[in-house]
Amino acid sequence: MNGPILEIDGFSGGFVSRAGEFTPVLHDVSYSLERGAVTAVVGETGSGKSVTALSVLQLQAPGFRRTGGQIRFDGTDLLSLDAQALRAIRGRRISMVFQDARAALNPVFSVGQQLADTWRLHNGGSRAAAMEKAVDALRQVQIPEPERRARQYPHEFSGGMAQRAMIALAALICTPELLLLDEPTTGLDVTTQADIMELLLDLARSRGLTVCLITHDLGVVAETCDHVVVMNRGRVVETGSAERIFTAPQDPYTRRLLAASVLTEDAG
Amino acid sequence: MKTYPANYPILRVRGLRKLFPVGRGQKLHAIDGVDFDLHPGRTLALVGESGSGKSTVARCLVRLIEPTEGEVVLHGNDVGRLDARQLSGMYRSLQMVFQDPNASLNPRMTVRQVLDEPLRLHLSLSAADRAARISELLRLVGLGDEHLGRYPHELSGGQRQRIGIARAISINPEVVLLDEPTASLDVSVRGQVLELLREIQRELNLAYLFISHDLQVVRHVADDVAVMYLGKIVEQGPVREIFEHPRHPYTRALMSAAPVARWGAKRERVRLAGEISTPIDPPAACRLALSMPAASWRRVGSSRWRSWQRCQDAAIFERAAACPEATAARTRSACAVCIRPSPMRAALAACFRGRTHFPGPDWKSDKCPVRPMSQAGQAVSEGGRGAGGRGAAAGLDPLAGGDVEEVQRVLVWEEPQLGPELCGGGQGGDQFLAVDLAMDQPLRAKLLDIEDLHRRGAGAPGLGGTQAFRADAQDRGPVGRARELDLGIAEHRLPAADSRVDQVHRGRADEAGDEGRGRAVVELQRLADLLHLAAVQHDQPVGQRHRLELVMGDIDRSGAEPVLQLLDLAAHLHAQLGVEI
Numbered sequence: 106m107n108g109p110i111l112e113i114d115g116f117s118g119g120f121v122s123r124a125g126e127f128t129p130v131l132h133d134v135s136y137s138l139e140r141g142a143v144t145a146v147v148g149e150t151g152s153g154k155s156v157t158a159l160s161v162l163q164l165q166a167p168g169f170r171r172t173g174g175q176i177r178f179d180g181t182d183l184l185s186l187d188a189q190a191l192r193a194i195r196g197r198r199i200s201m202v203f204q205d206a207r208a209a210l211n212p213v214f215s216v217g218q219q220l221a222d223t224w225r226l227h228n229g230g231s232r233a234a235a236m237e238k239a240v241d242a243l244r245q246v247q248i249p250e251p252e253r254r255a256r257q258y259p260h261e262f263s264g265g266m267a268q269r270a271m272i273a274l275a276a277l278i279c280t281p282e283l284l285l286l287d288e289p290t291t292g293l294d295v296t297t298q299a300d301i302m303e304l305l306l307d308l309a310r311s312r313g314l315t316v317c318l319i320t321h322d323l324g325v326v327a328e329t330c331d332h333v334v335v336m337n338r339g340r341v342v343e344t345g346s347a348e349r350i351f352t353a354p355q356d357p358y359t360r361r362l363l364a365a366s367v368l369t370e371d372a373g
Numbered sequence: 374m375k376t377y378p379a380n381y382p383i384l385r386v387r388g389l390r391k392l393f394p395v396g397r398g399q400k401l402h403a404i405d406g407v408d409f410d411l412h413p414g415r416t417l418a419l420v421g422e423s424g425s426g427k428s429t430v431a432r433c434l435v436r437l438i439e440p441t442e443g444e445v446v447l448h449g450n451d452v453g454r455l456d457a458r459q460l461s462g463m464y465r466s467l468q469m470v471f472q473d474p475n476a477s478l479n480p481r482m483t484v485r486q487v488l489d490e491p492l493r494l495h496l497s498l499s500a501a502d503r504a505a506r507i508s509e510l511l512r513l514v515g516l517g518d519e520h521l522g523r524y525p526h527e528l529s530g531g532q533r534q535r536i537g538i539a540r541a542i543s544i545n546p547e548v549v550l551l552d553e554p555t556a557s558l559d560v561s562v563r564g565q566v567l568e569l570l571r572e573i574q575r576e577l578n579l580a581y582l583f584i585s586h587d588l589q590v591v592r593h594v595a596d597d598v599a600v601m602y603l604g605k606i607v608e609q610g611p612v613r614e615i616f617e618h619p620r621h622p623y624t625r626a627l628m629s630a631a632p633v634a635r636w637g638a639k640r641e642r643v644r645l646a647g648e649i650s651t652p653i654d655p656p657a658a659c660r661l662a663l664s665m666p667a668a669s670w671r672r673v674g675s676s677r678w679r680s681w682q683r684c685q686d687a688a689i690f691e692r693a694a695a696c697p698e699a700t701a702a703r704t705r706s707a708c709a710v711c712i713r714p715s716p717m718r719a720a721l722a723a724c725f726r727g728r729t730h731f732p733g734p735d736w737k738s739d740k741c742p743v744r745p746m747s748q749a750g751q752a753v754s755e756g757g758r759g760a761g762g763r764g765a766a767a768g769l770d771p772l773a774g775g776d777v778e779e780v781q782r783v784l785v786w787e788e789p790q791l792g793p794e795l796c797g798g799g800q801g802g803d804q805f806l807a808v809d810l811a812m813d814q815p816l817r818a819k820l821l822d823i824e825d826l827h828r829r830g831a832g833a834p835g836l837g838g839t840q841a842f843r844a845d846a847q848d849r850g851p852v853g854r855a856r857e858l859d860l861g862i863a864e865h866r867l868p869a870a871d872s873r874v875d876q877v878h879r880g881r882a883d884e885a886g887d888e889g890r891g892r893a894v895v896e897l898q899r900l901a902d903l904l905h906l907a908a909v910q911h912d913q914p915v916g917q918r919h920r921l922e923l924v925m926g927d928i929d930r931s932g933a934e935p936v937l938q939l940l941d942l943a944a945h946l947h948a949q950l951g952v953e954i
Contacts, residue, residue, distance in 0.1 A: 323560070351635065
């Protein structure tokens with residue numbers, strides 16, 4: 106199959122307040138994700154990058170109203186699907202890693218249990234086999250002593266370890282075609298951050314996954330991504346290959362963002 | 374703008390410690406002996422990852438939490454001794470900007486009220502003067518009077534942080550503690566806030582303590598940097614120095630992990646393998662030691678030479694920073710070497726690779742830091758050769774023939790410039806760092822020349838430790854004497870009056886038990902708070918296993934190569950002596 110795996114086409118929308126007022130937040134957002142590539146969606150707080158990504162899985166906050174546009178995944182318009190059809194795609198074909206992994210994991214089940222349950226949901230099989238799969242996934246994301254760790258609860262995981270477990274869940278247990286990462290390393294220490302990004306890229310490249318990385322950290326983008334989509338105030342201001350965006354940015358906002366990201370080194 | 378005498382440390386912190394009890398008698402060492410100075414008009418950045426204790430330092434400084442011990446001297450006043458009323462006075466000169474402006478501003482107070490409060494509390498100004506001051510402050514942080522009536526939720530993140538800064542500087546402090554002031558801000562705003570901070574610093578001649586984990590920001594704003602790891606400052610110096618020549622393995626790992634938003638900017642990661650160490654009851658010496666995974670040791674050891682090589686890259690730093698407590702606890706055995714100054718390390722490694730020649734200082738020169746040992750040492754090594762057959766058979770005996778002398782040269786090291794922690798309070802003069810690559814073989818006999826130490830001890834006053842060597846050595850032949858030292862003593866000068874060192878030596882001499890000797894070494898190291906030196910080997914009474922311990926010093930700028938060589942040496946020992954690892 107050729108062509109982009111995901112196309113967001115003229116997507117617009119906004120939030121309706123309790124008083125009934127409508128505030129537009131997305132204006133004609135269009136970008137597409139090439140198969141097997143790592144695409145970054147960058148922007149600052151309020152740029153609409155997360156709302157757009159959440160819309161792919163129809164996970165926006167209540168109060169969001171679409172006013173126009175389409176999101177096509179592999180040719181299917183996701184926005185026209187009913188709940189059941191959507192469930193067949195969520196997790197199975199598109200999965201997502203959120204910023205705060207410890208909040209994303211269920212605190213009352215052990216980490217291994219959550220992975221195993223998800224595996225069974227998608228693939229069936231015995232509990233024991235699913236748990237084995239879970240431990241194996243934890244091992245693949247380089248969690249030491251995966252057997253012991255699988256029995257632990259999310260609160261016993263450090264931020265970095267929990268994010269590894271989430272990656273195991275989203276990328277290995279779910280075996281999706283498209284992986285959405287919403288600020289996966291924000292809030293982690295730099296060394297952990299670098300480890301997690303490396304792990305993600307290894308997994309993505311070795312499995313031919315399409316990855317969409319939503320981030321505000323251009324440092325991470327420069328090192329890892331093939332394509333970049335720059336968003337500002339609900340609009341896509343520039344798209345292009347990572348190299349072009351970093352070496353020859355066209356849009357003034359992109360230039361400002363880049364300039365702000367690289368602090369000059371003289372301390373004055 | 375206030376002026377101060379040149380080089381005036383406005384805030385001096387010495388030996389600051391904060392332990393939190395975590396139950397069952399355990400203590401979490403949040404800060405474990407931190408020293409630094411702040412100077413007017415300068416910025417000291419405290420960097421480290423979460424859990425390194427950097428924020429705890431700030432909180433101890435303003436006594437939001439009480440430090441367990443240590444001294445914080447602000448303007449000549451010991452902050453730790455102030456009562457509540459004096460403390461309030463202290464806050465006039467010491468203010469803090471917090472990380473999260475959403476949390477640090479009262480949501481029910483307008484900007485005017487937020488800024489008015491410190492003025493009312495600390496300065497006796499009329500209402501009109503206060504209003505004028507508030508307007509001035511807003512202007513200073515780039516806001517205007519139109520913001521006066523607003524509540525925090527009506528401001529953007531950057532504006533809120535500006536209010537936080539305005540509040541901190543409102544009463545003309547001299548020192549401002551900035552705890553991750555830009556961590557919650559977007560990059561475009563971050564630059565503005567940093568610029569603002571810098572302007573204010575210039576204008577008011579403020580001393581900043583800038584706490585951050587963002588190395589890019591630190592490089593941008595700081596004059597000096599202190600790197601914290603598990604409650605200790607592992608490296609401290611001018612910003613350029615630290616960024617361009619990081620010395621401590623942890624600093625290197627940290628630097629190499631920071632991403633750069635520039636196309637083609639490649640970084641070479643330095644990794645610390647293993648899990649994050651725990652700050653709960655850490656070992657006395659090296660913090661990184663805990664990061665050392667015992668598993669990799671065993672894996673390395675069991676398949677010997679080849680796997681040593683394979684594992685070198687991954688595990689260098691953990692091994693390098695290992696200290697005896699940690700290795701003893703986590704491995705059945707380990708290997709050995711010590712060494713702080715890099716020429717020595719390289720030389721030693723070169724010797725053990727069987728090279729007959731290695732580049733190095735001019736041995737004959739008086740200024741040469743490495744001195745040859747005496748003839749007595751030669752005799753010892755002659756005596757030991759016969760029994761060194763195993764090594765020779767392996768074709769690896771590095772001490773055969775011409776090498777002997779070279780090895781010996783390396784073993785006595787005089788280095789007056791070593792850090793204060795090594796001087797142990799001694800004043801100047803020569804220090805001895807003798808390394809004994811101790812083995813359960815006559816090899817060790819070749820490696821230590823008691824007579825030489827002894828002679829030097831007599832020649833150099835204050836070498837308390839060597840007296841003990843003399844006592845040990847008296848009634849024995851050269852080989853015997855050397856054997857007596859087989860546990861490998863890293864000797865350095867402690868104050869002559871320090872009887873603890875003597876005790877250690879005596880303890881070692883008296884106790885036939887290997888465990889005792891091992892303890893003595895560990896104790897000696899603990900006393901000196903050093904992880905820099907000493908090759909240690911002692912027998913484990915249980916099961917008669919050999920135990921070699923690796924005690925390598927901080928890796929300095931010479932990089933990984935000497936360490937690799939030392940690992941070769943370790944492998945060599947392993948292969949020759951069949952030491953179980």
